[in-house]
Amino acid sequence: MILTIDGELVVDxxxxxxxxxxxxxxxxxxxxxxxxIGYHDRTDYLAQFNTEHCYVEAVERLAGIKAPExxxxxxxxxxxxxxxxxHLMFFGAFGTDIGLFGTSFMYxxxxxxxxxxxxxxxxxxxxxxxxxxxxxxxxDLPDNFHERCTQVLAAVKLGIDQLDGxxxxxxxxxxxxxxxxxxxxxxxxxxxxxxxxxxxTGLKHDLRRAEPYSIYDRFEFDIPTGRQGDVYDRLVVxxxxxxxxxxxxEQALEEMPEGPIMAxxxxxVLRVPAxxxxxxxxxxxxxxxxxxxxxxxxxxxxxxxxxxxxxxLSALRAMSVxxxxxxxxxxxxxxxxxxxxxxx
Amino acid sequence: xxxxxxxxxxxLEAMARLGIIALLVPVGVIMLTWVERKVIGRLQMRLGxxxxxxxxxxQGFADTIKLLTKEDVRPDTADRWTFELAPFVIVVPVIMALxxxxxxxxxxxxxxxxxxxxxxxVSGLSIVGFVMAGWxxxxxxxxxxxxxxxxxxxxxxxxxVMAVLAVAMLPQSLNLAEIVTGQEDTPNIAYQSLxxxxxxxxxxxxxxxxxxxxxxxxxxxxxxxxVEYSGIRWSMFQLGEFVSMVIISILGSLIFLGGxxxxxxxxxxxxPVAGQVVTMLAKTSLFIFFFMWVRVSLPRLRIDQMMSxxxxxxxxxxxxxxxxxxxxxxxxxxxxxxxxxxxxxAAGALYLTYRAARMSGVRYQxxxxxxxxxx
Numbered sequence: 051m052i053l054t055i056d057g058e059l060v061v062d063x064x065x066x067x068x069x070x071x072x073x074x075x076x077x078x079x080x081x082x083x084x085x086x087i088g089y090h091d092r093t094d095y096l097a098q099f100n101t102e103h104c105y106v107e108a109v110e111r112l113a114g115i116k117a118p119e120x121x122x123x124x125x126x127x128x129x130x131x132x133x134x135x136x137h138l139m140f141f142g143a144f145g146t147d148i149g150l151f152g153t154s155f156m157y158x159x160x161x162x163x164x165x166x167x168x169x170x171x172x173x174x175x176x177x178x179x180x181x182x183x184x185x186x187x188x189x190d191l192p193d194n195f196h197e198r199c200t201q202v203l204a205a206v207k208l209g210i211d212q213l214d215g216x217x218x219x220x221x222x223x224x225x226x227x228x229x230x231x232x233x234x235x236x237x238x239x240x241x242x243x244x245x246x247x248x249x250x251t252g253l254k255h256d257l258r259r260a261e262p263y264s265i266y267d268r269f270e271f272d273i274p275t276g277r278q279g280d281v282y283d284r285l286v287v288x289x290x291x292x293x294x295x296x297x298x299x300e301q302a303l304e305e306m307p308e309g310p311i312m313a314x315x316x317x318x319v320l321r322v323p324a325x326x327x328x329x330x331x332x333x334x335x336x337x338x339x340x341x342x343x344x345x346x347x348x349x350x351x352x353x354x355x356x357x358x359x360x361x362x363l364s365a366l367r368a369m370s371v372x373x374x375x376x377x378x379x380x381x382x383x384x385x386x387x388x389x390x391x392x393x394x
Numbered sequence: 395x396x397x398x399x400x401x402x403x404x405x406l407e408a409m410a411r412l413g414i415i416a417l418l419v420p421v422g423v424i425m426l427t428w429v430e431r432k433v434i435g436r437l438q439m440r441l442g443x444x445x446x447x448x449x450x451x452x453q454g455f456a457d458t459i460k461l462l463t464k465e466d467v468r469p470d471t472a473d474r475w476t477f478e479l480a481p482f483v484i485v486v487p488v489i490m491a492l493x494x495x496x497x498x499x500x501x502x503x504x505x506x507x508x509x510x511x512x513x514x515x516v517s518g519l520s521i522v523g524f525v526m527a528g529w530x531x532x533x534x535x536x537x538x539x540x541x542x543x544x545x546x547x548x549x550x551x552x553x554x555v556m557a558v559l560a561v562a563m564l565p566q567s568l569n570l571a572e573i574v575t576g577q578e579d580t581p582n583i584a585y586q587s588l589x590x591x592x593x594x595x596x597x598x599x600x601x602x603x604x605x606x607x608x609x610x611x612x613x614x615x616x617x618x619x620x621v622e623y624s625g626i627r628w629s630m631f632q633l634g635e636f637v638s639m640v641i642i643s644i645l646g647s648l649i650f651l652g653g654x655x656x657x658x659x660x661x662x663x664x665x666p667v668a669g670q671v672v673t674m675l676a677k678t679s680l681f682i683f684f685f686m687w688v689r690v691s692l693p694r695l696r697i698d699q700m701m702s703x704x705x706x707x708x709x710x711x712x713x714x715x716x717x718x719x720x721x722x723x724x725x726x727x728x729x730x731x732x733x734x735x736x737x738x739x740a741a742g743a744l745y746l747t748y749r750a751a752r753m754s755g756v757r758y759q760x761x762x763x764x765x766x767x768x769x
Contacts, residue, residue: 058542058697147613149694151604156438221751222605222693375538376614376696 051382058374063367067360070393078353083109083184083320086350090340091178093355094391096139099125099132100333102182107263108329108340109184113322115313121186122265123306127199128169128181129331130295130302134206135165136334137288140386141213144285147383148226154216161209168202184320186312199303203296210292217285227282231369231381234279241368242361245336246287247385251279257332268305269298281384288386291334319348326352335359335386357391411503415492423636424454426682433686464625469532472622476530481623481630484523488637491516495644496570498654498670509570510562510649514555517600517641520634521547524609527619527631539618542697543602543609549704550599550606556712557592561649563719570645574653581652585732588715588740590650592708594684597642599700601635603685605692608700643681644674651677707750711743 054062074093078086090101103125110117117125138158145154166176171192173179181188192198217223233243238251248255256273258266274290276283322344330339336358343352362385370378428443428451435442443450468477491513496502506512521544528540562568564585565576573582583590599606610618620631647653654670695703718735721727 058538145693149604149607149611149613150692151434151689153438153690156440160439216691220691220693221747222695225699225751226693226696374696374698376608376611376694379613 053375053378055375058376060370060373060375060378063370063378065363065366067363067389067392070389072390072394074390074394075353075355079350081350082348083322083350086353087182088178088180090355091180092390093357093394094333094335094338094359094388095177096136096388097132097333097335097338098177098179099128099182100136100331101338102179103129103264104329104331104333104338105340106182106184107331108327108342109320109322111329112325112327112342112344113184113320115185115316117186117313118310119265119307120309121311121313123302124187124191124311125182126264126266126269127299127302127306128172128179130298131165131168131202133295133334134210134292135162137292138162138165138209138213140288140334141217141285144380144383144386145217148223148380150217154213157209157213157216161206164202164205164209168198171198183312185316186310190311196303199299203299206292207296210289210296214289218289223285224282226377226380227285227384228280229278230281230377231373231384232278232280233365233369237365237368238279241365243336243365244358244361245332245334246284246291247336247362247365249274250276250283250287252277257330257337261330263329263331266298269301271295271297281380284384284386321346321348322350330356333358335388335391336362338391355394357388357394359385359387359389359391360394363387363392408503412493415489415503419489419492419637420458420633422640423633424458426454426636426640427457427632428454429682430686433683434690437687437690458629461625461629466625466627467622469622471532473530473532476526477622478530478627480523480527480530480619481627481634482523483526484520484634485630485637487516487519487523488634488641491641492637494570495641496574496648496653497644497674498667499571500667501671505569505571508568510558510568510573513570513641513645514551514558517638518547518551520638523634524619527623531619531622533622535615535617536619536621539609539611539615539621542615543619545697546599546602546606546609546700549701550596550708553592553704553708553712554596554600556709556716557586557589557596558645558649560589560712560715560719561586563716563723570648570653573649574655577652578655580729581650581657583650585729586650586715586719586736587733588711588718588736588743590646591740591743592712592715593646593650594681596704596708597646598685598688599704601639601642601685603639604689605695606700607694608697611694614694639682639685640678643678643685646681647674647677651680653677703747707743707746711739714739 052064052066053060074089078089081089087102087105090105091098094101138161142155142158142162146152169179170176172195173181233247233251235251235253238248238253252275254273254275257263259273271294274287274294276287324344324346326341326343328339328341330337337356338358339356341352341354341356342350345351366382366385369381373381431453432442432450443453446452446456468474493503494506494509494512496505524543524547525540528536528543531537561582562573564582565573567573567576602610609615610620615621620628623631654674656673715736718732718739722732722735
């Protein structure tokens with residue numbers, strides 16, 4: 051990031067991106083449909099289940115596969131817990147950006163570790179889960195899933211309340227974040243913001259509600275919105291989203307049926323009929339989309355990813371110019387970018 | 395008393411007292427780094443250092459050895475003399491201030507008549523070192539940090555001095571031992587709660603500790619003036635920082651908490667030396683713990699908020715405390731008035747801060763960024 055400053059005031063901001071480009075859009079075009087899932091883990095490495103969910107749903111939509119009920123519930127539970135983990139990571143990193151010597155980091159990471167351990171028990175991996183499959187999930191949950199999930203939720207709920215107490219009523223956080231880098235609803239839409247960034251401006255737009263994918267239409271949850279689109283509202287929205295995710299997981303856990311976890315009659319090599327589709331999900335950072343074009347072979351012909359971080363980052367210059375140097379850091383922090391998703 | 399064996403020769407005695415300081419300072423600082431890491435660790439649900447020695451007690455010594463054996467790097471483009479002298483300019487005034495600071499009734503190097511004045515004057519010098527380091531490093535982060543440091547230190551020096559001055563009005567002396575003797579009944583914190591508040595806040599700012607670590611902000615100017623330093627020179631900055639913290643803590647316990655005396659004359663005047671040391675250590679530790687506690691619970695202020703907080707809130711209230719003291723002294727009102735007036739003013743200052751933090755940024759016009767929006 052190249053910063054032009056006049057004393058302590060920022061004159062110009064130029065985010066230099068591209069250093070994390072690994073061809074995550076081109077490489078999958080040479081891979082089997084099931085091999086691509088791993089690349090989505092690595093696109094947004096903090097919201098792996100959400101990105102996997104998006105890709106898997108896209109393939110299912112294109113191939114006309116219907117995943118069984120139980121698999122859908124598993125996906126929703128894991129994706130929502132992943133959203134909590136990602137937002138916890140945000141609060142940890144944001145505390146460090148604003149100068150809170152690691153306290154929020156430790157608080158947030160304690161609970162993120164709990165969730166990661168939980169994911170490891172299910173998928174065998176801590177970060178790159180590679181668990182969802184077109185047509186279901188890779189294998190069934192462990193026997194003690196229900197009990198463990200309740201445990202983790204209880205710990206996370208406590209952790210969210212503690213973070214709330216540490217950050218949200220903190221005088222310095224209030225003084226620093228309120229009114230900083232305000233974005234109006236109109237500007238937010240024009241810049242292509244999505245996720246908590248957009249909801250902080252007061253717009254009630256959540257893809258889980260706007261165009262319910264998977265089984266999100268069955269759950270009861272609120273869409274938290276901010277009032278003036280500043281950094282503080284982004285914090286509030288993210289904190290409240292964690293609470294709503296807990297609600298969704300609790301409901302899904304109640305209703306989760308027994309049954310198969312994989313659709314019937316899938317071949318070893320998945321050949322998808324020719325066609326194209328665009329699937330988008332609400333990832334913790336915003337709208338994560340996958341555009342797939344198939345020509346009937348076992349590999350996607352075109353595979354394009356829309357990263358929420360990239361669009362959100364594009365507003366950085368407009369939000370930062372005229373502010374103080376130290377504010378640019380927390381504005382950048384409040385966007386919650388994942389550079390892998392920016393560059394792909 | 396405890397130095398009876400050398401006390402017949404004033405030169406020998408002075409050397410012995412200086413020697414004790416020179417020995418205590420590095421060891422004390424090394425242990426203080428361990429204490430700080432341990433306290434912060436516990437406050438953040440970690441263990442802190444645990445590997446070197448029992449409970450990581452020797453961690454500080456291991457770090458010192460590492461720092462001493464590290465290569466002393468100087469950037470090619472750095473201004474040689476400015477760069478290399480800067481750490482000394484920081485450490486020397488700090489040690490000089492320590493010389494005039496009585497720890498107990500007998501444990502001091504020199505009891506100056508103008509002790510308070512001397513300490514405040516000398517500890518203000520270290521800003522020169524920071525500016526030298528920032529300028530000499532030929533590094534934009536260092537320079538930005540140095541400019542911030544200069545602005546901050548000069549600003550917060552004023553409320554700090556005013557708060558200290560208000561306290562000195564009561565015993566009408568600048569001699570630290572006399573100020574302590576004046577508190578044999580009730581510590582000054584009861585009469586001067588406003589001055590205490592201002593002292594604690596501007597003391598934190600003088601030490602560049604959070605929430606006032608703007609000049610050395612890790613996420614903004616990557617360490618500020620110290621960014622180009624390594625090894626022994628960098629550890630001298632650390633030494634200066636920690637000794638300053640001890641000085642502010644000792645000064646605070648002397649002038650506000652009654653120094654080595656037990657509160658409310660519980661043990662009248664005959665407190666033994668060991669008791670004095672323990673009392674003083676406890677009171678100093680309270681201050682040090684306060685600084686560490688604040689460090690883990692408050693994020694960093696913005697530079698304009700830091701400045702407006704000083705000039706708009708701390709400074710007027712510091713003058714208010716002096717006016718209150720003046721009125722009470724001139725009209726000979728009872729001391730209880732002082733408790734009431736100062737307490738009310740302190741509550742007012744706290745309320746203003748509380749309100750300012752919650753009001754900031756709410757009255758905002760789109761397209762225009764408010765500057766100096768703390769109050």
